[in-house]
Amino acid sequence: xxxxxxxxxxxxxxxxxxxxxxxxxxxxxxxxxxxxxxxxxxxxxxxxxxxxxxxxxxxxxxxxxxxxxxxxxxxxxxxxxxxxxxxxxxxxxxxxxxxxxxxxxxxxxxxxxxxxxxxxxxxxxxxxxxxxxxxxxxxxxxxxxxxxxxxxxxxxxxxxxxxxxxxxxxxxxxxxxxxxxxxxxxxxxxxxxxxxxxxxxxxxxxxxxxxxxxxxxxxxxxxxxxxxxxxxxxxxxxxxxxxxxxxxxxxxxxxxxxxxxxxxxxxxxxxxxxxxxxxxxxxxxxxxxxxxxxxxxxxxxxxxxxxxxxxxxxxxxxxxxxxxxxxxxxxxxxxxxxxxxxxxxxxxxxxxxxxxxxxxxxxxxxxxxxxxxxxxxxxxxxxxxxxxxxxxxxxxxxxx
Amino acid sequence: xxxxxxxxxxxxxxxxxxxxxxxxxxxxxxxxxxxxxxxxxxxxxxxxxxxxxxxxxxxxxxxxxxxxxxxxxxxxxxxxxxxxxxxxxxxxxxxxxxxxxxxxxxxxxxxxxxxxxxxxxxxxxxxxxxxxxxxxxxxxxxxxxxxxxxxxxxxxxxxxxxxxxxxxxxxxxxxxxxxxxxxxxxxxxxxxxxxxxxxxxxxxxxxxxxxxxxxxxxxxxxxxxxxxxxxxxxxxxxxxxxxxxxxxxxxxxxxxxxxxxxxxxxxxxxxxxxxxxxxxxxxxxxxxxxx
Numbered sequence: 001x002x003x004x005x006x007x008x009x010x011x012x013x014x015x016x017x018x019x020x021x022x023x024x025x026x027x028x029x030x031x032x033x034x035x036x037x038x039x040x041x042x043x044x045x046x047x048x049x050x051x052x053x054x055x056x057x058x059x060x061x062x063x064x065x066x067x068x069x070x071x072x073x074x075x076x077x078x079x080x081x082x083x084x085x086x087x088x089x090x091x092x093x094x095x096x097x098x099x100x101x102x103x104x105x106x107x108x109x110x111x112x113x114x115x116x117x118x119x120x121x122x123x124x125x126x127x128x129x130x131x132x133x134x135x136x137x138x139x140x141x142x143x144x145x146x147x148x149x150x151x152x153x154x155x156x157x158x159x160x161x162x163x164x165x166x167x168x169x170x171x172x173x174x175x176x177x178x179x180x181x182x183x184x185x186x187x188x189x190x191x192x193x194x195x196x197x198x199x200x201x202x203x204x205x206x207x208x209x210x211x212x213x214x215x216x217x218x219x220x221x222x223x224x225x226x227x228x229x230x231x232x233x234x235x236x237x238x239x240x241x242x243x244x245x246x247x248x249x250x251x252x253x254x255x256x257x258x259x260x261x262x263x264x265x266x267x268x269x270x271x272x273x274x275x276x277x278x279x280x281x282x283x284x285x286x287x288x289x290x291x292x293x294x295x296x297x298x299x300x301x302x303x304x305x306x307x308x309x310x311x312x313x314x315x316x317x318x319x320x321x322x323x324x325x326x327x328x329x330x331x332x333x334x335x336x337x338x339x340x341x342x343x344x345x346x347x348x349x350x351x352x353x354x355x356x357x358x359x360x361x362x363x364x365x366x367x368x369x370x371x372x373x374x375x376x377x378x379x380x381x382x383x384x385x386x387x388x389x390x391x392x393x394x395x396x397x398x399x400x
Numbered sequence: 401x402x403x404x405x406x407x408x409x410x411x412x413x414x415x416x417x418x419x420x421x422x423x424x425x426x427x428x429x430x431x432x433x434x435x436x437x438x439x440x441x442x443x444x445x446x447x448x449x450x451x452x453x454x455x456x457x458x459x460x461x462x463x464x465x466x467x468x469x470x471x472x473x474x475x476x477x478x479x480x481x482x483x484x485x486x487x488x489x490x491x492x493x494x495x496x497x498x499x500x501x502x503x504x505x506x507x508x509x510x511x512x513x514x515x516x517x518x519x520x521x522x523x524x525x526x527x528x529x530x531x532x533x534x535x536x537x538x539x540x541x542x543x544x545x546x547x548x549x550x551x552x553x554x555x556x557x558x559x560x561x562x563x564x565x566x567x568x569x570x571x572x573x574x575x576x577x578x579x580x581x582x583x584x585x586x587x588x589x590x591x592x593x594x595x596x597x598x599x600x601x602x603x604x605x606x607x608x609x610x611x612x613x614x615x616x617x618x619x620x621x622x623x624x625x626x627x628x629x630x631x632x633x634x635x636x637x638x639x640x641x642x643x644x645x646x647x648x649x650x651x652x653x654x655x656x657x658x659x660x661x662x663x664x665x666x667x668x669x670x671x672x673x674x675x676x677x678x679x680x681x682x683x684x685x686x687x688x689x690x691x
Contacts, residue, residue, distance in 0.1 A: 125506070128616075203501055232502065236501070281609060281610060330539070332539050385560075386678070
């Protein structure tokens with residue numbers, strides 16, 4: 001789960017990490033009030049709160065937005081409302097959103113902080129060691145993925161011990177890498193130590209401070225903040241879970257996650273229901289190889305509740321882009337007959353007007369096939385995924 | 401005859417009294433798996449599925465000995481279940497649970513480090529030596545005894561791989577699901593080593609996927625071997641859009657550079673593995689190898 005910048009900064013501040021003074025605003029008037037409250041003379045930063053990086057270089061779809069990006073520096077208090085109004089309720093498109101962009105419905109107003117140097121700091125988990133890894137770079141305001149493309153020299157990676165934290169030796173390495181004096185030892189230790197503590201304490205999967213600023217007072221300040229939490233550990237963090245912004249997720253994604261399933265969308269026309277992430281990958285590969293593309297996939301792995309399976313299947317059936325459905329279930333823990341029952345319930349509720357091809361294998365396969373055969377629904381059966389997709393694409397062509 | 405488990409493996413079940421555990425353990429026992437006891441808090445002293453139930457492994461160990469434990473405990477209980485098994489020095493644990501927090505796995509990995517316990521999973525169908533031992537939730541009706549070892553990082557594609565060996569009329573020596581998660585108890589290298597040393601395995605099928613870098617470690621290890629049995633490899637996710645952040649890519653990209661499925665396949669191919677572009681090619685490759 002991701003949270004907004006303003007929420008992440010609030011969390012960091014709770015852990016004693018230095019962040020610029022700021023407040024959230026839902027209207028232009030509110031923005032002005034916040035600005036006056038946090039600083040008497042500015043300048044201020046206005047930051048569109050959507051869950052995406054690269055907001056500064058992004059653009060608003062509407063021309064009323066003044067042709068500027070989603071992060072703006074404002075020097076006159078009289079311009080705060082005007083600039084905020086340009087961003088609110090407009091759609092911001094960035095490198096990390098899709099072309100549809102995201103609607104800005106709140107703006108974070110922050111004191112502009114003068115710093116003498118900035119750098120990138122990130123904490124992630126390297127699965128192959130496995131270890132918590134601290135990343136430091138001189139390149140700032142770049143997407144974490146793009147950062148890797150700048151080559152090894154631009155990125156310092158340090159593996160951190162789960163229990164012993166960051167050592168002085170590691171801090172010296174960082175200072176050397178950033179060409180900074182040893183006198184920064186304490187402020188780096190303090191800042192990065194608190195960041196690591198936050199990471200561990202809140203079951204984070206990634207924390208990025210892009211950039212960290214170094215002030216005249218030698219103290220470090222988080223100028224931006226992004227935190228991704230481990231969904232599997234949210235049961236331990238009810239306060240974090242409350243920060244979830246459902247408007248960031250589409251309706252189908254929400255429905256799927258309420259049933260405990262993973263839903264993904266792509267740009268094609270084939271809907272697919274599978275039990276296992278890799279089966280979705282496999283379906284995607286085969287469909288693409290045969291010249292078509294997936295519209296969406298639903299992973300019902302671990303499903304044991306018939307009604308939830310049925311509502312999951314309905315998400316795919318009612319997606320207007322879907323012109324045919326491929327269902328591939330390899331029963332183990334999940335029993336095939338449960339899926340068959342789910343298909344029956346879902347089709348009774350919403351009807352079937354598009355071809356469906358089913359492939360069952362494993363636990364209770366025969367019962368499942370019998371259930372669907374007796375239903376007289378227009379469902380095709382296949383032995384392998386390849387065969388299933390051949391049948392499906394052919395039927396979709398006939399249906400056209 | 402196999403790796404890790406066979407008909408002589410004495411199995412303990414952690415969380416034996418649960419519904420899913422009961423369903424699957426009963427099937428395992430009917431198929432010959434030697435389940436000797438179960439552990440379930442507050443059920444100590446009872447009998448379930450014909451075996452004694454204890455409150456803790458510690459109690460169970462005072463009366464019986466075990467070679468392996470299958471855990472049917474929920475995700476939030478896996479960390480303490482593994483700790484208990486590690487303390488009891490059980491050589492093998494298999495965790496089926498889906499959704500174990502990643503920080504718990506970091507702690508579990510440090511518990512396992514230097515211990516006498518090997519962990520398979522979590523988020524795996526487990527491991528199966530056909531007709532001998534089923535430690536997990538595999539649909540046993542698709543398995544046949546044979547000479548192909550299977551190691552997979554995808555639960556469900558494991559079943560596809562099994563069906564491919566069936567289609568080649570070869571069957572399986574042992575099938576190991578490593579688990580779908582970002583951090584797993586054991587990786588490809590451990591299992592490859594065991595299969596290379598197992599006299600009843602003549603070929604290995606290895607199933608990888610797009611995220612993480614485990615396939616690269618497998619390739620590096622395989623390339624370093626002097627005497628190697630043939631490995632047929634498949635990696636799922638070639639068509640996955642690169643900018644799909646939801647599949648847990650960002651962290652791997654940043655730590656290892658951009659690794660696409662194509663890169664993985666190329667590196668595995670260079671290590672000497674036979675790489676399949678489509679899972680349905682595997683049975684043909686198996687037949688060719690043994691013609």
